Amino acid sequence: MKNPVTQLTLKNGMKVMLKEIHTAPIISSWIWYKVGSRDEPTGRTGISHWTEHMLFKGTKKFPGGLLDKAISRDGGRWNASTSRDSTRYYETMPAAKVDLALRLEADRMTKSLFDPKEVASERTVIISEREGSENEPMFRLREAVQHASFRVHPYHHEIIGDMADLHSITREDLYRHYRTYYAPNNAVLCLAGDFETKSMLKRIRELFEPIPKGSVPPRLARPEPERKGEVRLTLEGPGETTFTHVAYPFPNATHADYFTLQVLESLLNGASGLSYKTCRLYRALVDTGIAVDVSGWSEATIDPYLYRFTIVHPPDKKPEEALTVLDDEIKRMQDELAPEEEIKRAVKQARAVFAYGSENITHQAFWMGYTAMFSDYSWYTKYLDRLAKVTPADVQRAAQTYFQTNRRVVGLYLPTGKVA
Amino acid sequence: MALKPKTSFPSPEDIYRAALPNGITVLARSNFNSPAVNIGGYLPAGSIFETDDKLGLADFVSSMLMRGTQTRGFDAIYNELESVGASLGFDSGVHNANFGGRALAEDSPLLLKLLAESLQTPIFPNDETERLRAQLLTGLALRAQDTSDMADLIFEQFLYPDHPYGKPTDGFVETIQSITRKDLEEFHRLHFGPRGLVIAIVGAIHPKKAAEAVEKVLGGWQAAGQKEPPPLPPIKPVEKGIAQHHPIPGKAQSDLVVGALGPNRKSPDYMAASLGNSVLGQFGMMGRIGDSVREKAGLADYASSSLNAGIGPGSWEVSAGVNPKNLKKALGLIEKELRRFVKSGVTKEELADSQSNFIGRLPLSLESNGGVTGAILNIHRYDLGMDYYQRYESLVRGVTRSDVVEVARKYIDPDRLVIATAGP
Numbered sequence: 001m002k003n004p005v006t007q008l009t010l011k012n013g014m015k016v017m018l019k020e021i022h023t024a025p026i027i028s029s030w031i032w033y034k035v036g037s038r039d040e041p042t043g044r045t046g047i048s049h050w051t052e053h054m055l056f057k058g059t060k061k062f063p064g065g066l067l068d069k070a071i072s073r074d075g076g077r078w079n080a081s082t083s084r085d086s087t088r089y090y091e092t093m094p095a096a097k098v099d100l101a102l103r104l105e106a107d108r109m110t111k112s113l114f115d116p117k118e119v120a121s122e123r124t125v126i127i128s129e130r131e132g133s134e135n136e137p138m139f140r141l142r143e144a145v146q147h148a149s150f151r152v153h154p155y156h157h158e159i160i161g162d163m164a165d166l167h168s169i170t171r172e173d174l175y176r177h178y179r180t181y182y183a184p185n186n187a188v189l190c191l192a193g194d195f196e197t198k199s200m201l202k203r204i205r206e207l208f209e210p211i212p213k214g215s216v217p218p219r220l221a222r223p224e225p226e227r228k229g230e231v232r233l234t235l236e237g238p239g240e241t242t243f244t245h246v247a248y249p250f251p252n253a254t255h256a257d258y259f260t261l262q263v264l265e266s267l268l269n270g271a272s273g274l275s276y277k278t279c280r281l282y283r284a285l286v287d288t289g290i291a292v293d294v295s296g297w298s299e300a301t302i303d304p305y306l307y308r309f310t311i312v313h314p315p316d317k318k319p320e321e322a323l324t325v326l327d328d329e330i331k332r333m334q335d336e337l338a339p340e341e342e343i344k345r346a347v348k349q350a351r352a353v354f355a356y357g358s359e360n361i362t363h364q365a366f367w368m369g370y371t372a373m374f375s376d377y378s379w380y381t382k383y384l385d386r387l388a389k390v391t392p393a394d395v396q397r398a399a400q401t402y403f404q405t406n407r408r409v410v411g412l413y414l415p416t417g418k419v420a
Numbered sequence: 421m422a423l424k425p426k427t428s429f430p431s432p433e434d435i436y437r438a439a440l441p442n443g444i445t446v447l448a449r450s451n452f453n454s455p456a457v458n459i460g461g462y463l464p465a466g467s468i469f470e471t472d473d474k475l476g477l478a479d480f481v482s483s484m485l486m487r488g489t490q491t492r493g494f495d496a497i498y499n500e501l502e503s504v505g506a507s508l509g510f511d512s513g514v515h516n517a518n519f520g521g522r523a524l525a526e527d528s529p530l531l532l533k534l535l536a537e538s539l540q541t542p543i544f545p546n547d548e549t550e551r552l553r554a555q556l557l558t559g560l561a562l563r564a565q566d567t568s569d570m571a572d573l574i575f576e577q578f579l580y581p582d583h584p585y586g587k588p589t590d591g592f593v594e595t596i597q598s599i600t601r602k603d604l605e606e607f608h609r610l611h612f613g614p615r616g617l618v619i620a621i622v623g624a625i626h627p628k629k630a631a632e633a634v635e636k637v638l639g640g641w642q643a644a645g646q647k648e649p650p651p652l653p654p655i656k657p658v659e660k661g662i663a664q665h666h667p668i669p670g671k672a673q674s675d676l677v678v679g680a681l682g683p684n685r686k687s688p689d690y691m692a693a694s695l696g697n698s699v700l701g702q703f704g705m706m707g708r709i710g711d712s713v714r715e716k717a718g719l720a721d722y723a724s725s726s727l728n729a730g731i732g733p734g735s736w737e738v739s740a741g742v743n744p745k746n747l748k749k750a751l752g753l754i755e756k757e758l759r760r761f762v763k764s765g766v767t768k769e770e771l772a773d774s775q776s777n778f779i780g781r782l783p784l785s786l787e788s789n790g791g792v793t794g795a796i797l798n799i800h801r802y803d804l805g806m807d808y809y810q811r812y813e814s815l816v817r818g819v820t821r822s823d824v825v826e827v828a829r830k831y832i833d834p835d836r837l838v839i840a841t842a843g844p
Contacts, residue, residue, distance in 0.1 A: 023453040024787045056705070065715070068704035073773045075780015094780050121718030129721035131672035134742050135567055238670030240561040275507050277498040287495065289551055292558045314554050315561075345503050352505025352524050355456045359788040416670075 005368065005377055006197050011037070012213045013185025016204055017368040017377065019192040021361055027193030028092040028365035029101045032373060035181035036085045037159040038303070039220050046161015047169055047177050049082040050126055054174060055089065056080070057118040059111040061106055064118065070100060077362070082159055085302045092362045095194040099203065106207040106325050109182050130160045135328040137237050137413045138310065141245045145411040148231050149247050149306055153224040188372045192365035218412045221303060224249070231409040239415040242313040244323060248408045250307040253300035253374045259386040260394040261298065261307070261402065265340055266346035267395070268329065269296035273353045280332075285311065291322045302374045307402065312361025319412055333399035337392040347387045354384065429786060429809035435796055436627030442641055446626035446634045447796050447807035451789055457528040457623030459535065460797055463514035464649045465611035467589045467815045471502050476591020477599055478558065481607045482510040482517045487548035490541040491541040494548055497534060506531050510538070514584050515649065517612070522789070525624035529633060539612060544604045556596050563590070567675040567842040568741065570666045575840035577737055578662050583653055613643025620791045624799035651821035652732045655681065663839040674843025678754050679737030680832050685729040685802040691815055692823035693736065693831065696726055698774035699766040700757070701725025701738055708761070709738055714754045719746045719753070731743050736831055744843050751839065759834045765825030778816045782809070
């Protein structure tokens, strides 16, 4: 196929993935660590995300403040993010300048300083980030529903962490977390762009192979027991707008039903990355004026996570009315076979979204590492083929299996500013 | 290490231009690296034509264009688009109604057909009008609760008093409630037409074919009543500093916007101001503002500055989100940075860093079809010249330290700032 990917593992266990793309003089370099909010025990929630922030505060070789200047000076773009399952850092640079990104990542994998003063000032930055999120009713509602959905599995808390832990986590906690999980054998380095594989690989070996292997503990995984019985919760807060958030337990990204569920998602809520005005729920809820908006989405996770719906209610309707329509549409999925054309449509939509993504080198490098967190690159390359194999009967069975009322959590945000 | 790139920056040689007899300008550039096509464009039908009692009308109209045409209903329009993974959308600013979309190359005729239909023959069905009105009103209820949106809104009201730039393009609850279907139809009849319409197409299509395809669907459009936009009224400069707080109870964070008028996009001051702004609140981790408010004081997750330059007078503003009890402290730090910026400008090293950033990041901003579409529309809209990206490096390098301090002093007076805050 076009643009084959070179994959190998260095002597110290670090996985490397390289994809040459010569359409623009750009290289995007990503390093992924297998640590995220699901690896955090009670008392240290938010520590993975905070650690990610601390990696921008400098090493001896690349002092804080000089790092971002060095990347920016070369016209690069860089950032990082923390998810439930992973933490990732990227630099997208003019091709001739990528060496800086590689040197930086090799250095900060083990040599970040975690200066106590920087820890202190970053504590208030992160608290401020959480306060910004708390300004949003939907953040508060999502957090409450997520928490109610996971009593046992560490997917129960938000990535930003709980305020109590953001106040109490110490510099030592952060540094221990960093040195535990930031090791070459817990990392995947992915590059896409305008380079030559052989010489790039040589440079990667020079920079990363001397870093010693670490001893990384097994990941926290306490399987969530199946719960029978619907959970309902209510949250109050400022504003005039009512929201409903509904979450169903949903399989992980490598589950045999995952692709079937992507087709189901496309039918119910529209394809990811496109407008969704002709999906079943929009037609049933928004075209009829029962809701102002409805959306639904899944995440590709290592352990089973959630399928979530959000409904925005108009001031003159009862939220229960919209929930009934949502239930009717799910029931229709369970009772009737979806037409073949709807499945073909879902495949075509995915093909278009893949084409748009191919214009962007950062995006292409992202997908290599993203899939490496829970599967391998073939998950991405075979995505369209696997969608195309889904049958109407598969979709019906998946709807019956995963969208069960007595396993869901329903959260309601009631605005205190609303006149009853 | 880098191989020779197969693409280069847009230039007069590879941007195809066609002027249709009815006043439409077509810009096209091919890129066969991906099988997709991106379109973007605008026409002069923005909120500048609105009266104060109908604020939000232009935006309402542009959001209605795809909700029913003489040929197809709302659901049928979106069904055609979504079935092939294509997208198309309209929005509205002060000067223009804007559109953008993308599709696989094989579906570009469909995309253009729906664009042309939406522009020329919308019918503003009653039920869709009411549905959209309910959505717009919910949007306004959410805006009223958003500290960042409200700080922006207040900032613009005070920076641009009695001026179209000071009025929210999404209107107010009362104005959205007062807009009738007749208002929508009339606005469309008077302001939508081919004159001044610009469309750019970038992607897996031959430029000449792209222009022919546009001519096929839009070449016959005539709109006899299309009105000329009124001139922008003059701006009343801010006489003395203004500080305005908008209370939103129950919020955990406050937002602030501090700033002054800035140059317009065509101004010879633009590049110096843009580089100065980079040093002030963009470069690295949000420049000097980020360093002071975020990195050193730990007050905010985001604190940066921006230069917004368009047709008329722009704005030069600093914004941040902070804990309500730190609002004063953050404002003090920002004011200190603005005073320093105006007093001594930027250092030689800071300027060189930002120049090198502007030049180095260009390939990144132009890698996707969407990036190139935006770029060629900008060079057309602001008469920057089709060779703009070829001259870009020398324009950036030509800015000196004294240019920067001069524009800083010209636009930012730390004693006459507009300060808008929103929060508990």
